[in-house]
Amino acid sequence: MLACFQLYCDGQEGIINLEYAGTKASRGVLYHREGDFCVKDTPLTSWHKNHGGKLVEFGGYWMPLDYGSIVEEHLAVRQRAGLFDVSHMGEFLVEGASASPFLDHLVTNPPSRLTVGQALYSPMCLPTGGTVDDLLVYRLEEQKYLLVVNAANIGKDWEWVSQASQHWPMVTLTNVSDRTALLALQGPLAQSLLQPLASIELDAVSYYHFVPQVLVDGIPVLLSRTGYTGEEGFELYLDANAAPTVWQSLIDRGARPVGLGARDTLRLEARLPLYGHELSETISPLEAGLGMFVRLKQPGDFIGRGALERQKSEGLQRKLVGLTLAGGIARAGYPVVDAEGHTVGSVTSGTHSPTLKKAIALALVPPSQSAIGTSLNVEIRGKLVPAEVVATPFYRRETRI
């Protein structure tokens, strides 16, 4: 039954042939073959391997899918605190006298309105309105920014940003992806767990703000109150060589290591988009329901503005909706079929929700089929399984008083 094991992982579907992989009994080495496909290690790949991590190739890196149970890791983040190695993410520095106007031109949510010490989320679009990538922008200094991009897109994004910057002579770009590690500590106990190790008062760091030189266990990190789970938490950017020390300190204080499998189920419950699924070069941020990150009301041109304005004025052809279903799990690419039997759209992401204990999915459908309560079907292995359009996010944490 394991001969062809289809893996639905954070961002990409890969086919892993378990016939040879399954010949090794130890969990830690199930998929990890050194030197294959020029896949890179993160500074923590060997830690994952030595601690029961099921390693998979993702975005060009050996990453932990889980350490035994995606469901348990998911619930640990919802109830306590989980620690993710997301060092595969890419980091670019953008600096110079024209950095602000350049970035306002490059992405759809203008970074120039950030104060130093603040970050934002933004799509980055093609002239067609399709999405090159979605990223975080940190304003490090008045004329210096950090872009954080998806691992699978590092090469493409670097080309794209470099090309775009040629019209902006006062801009310097540096790709610091290889020397930068990224750890995400997420969950209701994240702050109380991190505070004793940190050199600053964490209460002073508000949502989507950061401090560039916090000492964590004596090691300098850029600490931001950001994340990709729908929980409270922090992300720590640090020198790759120092990552194992900080990682181990956080584990020793009680953080549970969490792999990419739970990262995907957590973000999906929180309806956070994943590039390659809810966003792509043929899916615009407006279609993905990210209009609040596309500043069409503000003046100033940005790449894709014309196309996105047209989409908005002419009306969207499809919208992203949440589905729940019983009788199978909807996976990315499965057809969505209306009550009359017509294929009207497709699933972008789907999984079993560990919090809700049922199958959930996101799908692109025509606006006429997008109202909450609409009855649809998802075609799963040739059979139509009833699905209902529901409000999203599927999970929203209780806010602190």
Added chain:
Amino acid sequence: MNIPTHLRYTKDHEWIAPDGTVGITAFAQDALGDVVFVELPEVGRELKSGEAFGVVESVKSVSDLYCPTDGTVAAVNTKLTEQPELVNQDPYGEGWIIRLDPHQSDAELLSAEDYQKETEGA
């Protein structure tokens, strides 16, 4: 790894008991991770050895189940509809998947010892 000696095995990680009960091995459930959905065949369906008869889905994977021998589906474990996690918790017991009325001998199946060698790559 738990591999009971009274069962026979396939290289695809299914087991079959002398009474025709079929499930997946401890090795398989561990490799798959948390099982969250099991698609079962209809009782009475005729199956050939090697034929896909159902699907096991974990959070991140979809895997076909292959029939260990020719036979007729005599029973299915309907408990798995509500509790698919039984496949993880008790793969050789409560987590059984179907019961076959076998039509032929199990000569092509593996002993526990041979199956263990398969999982170790010996």
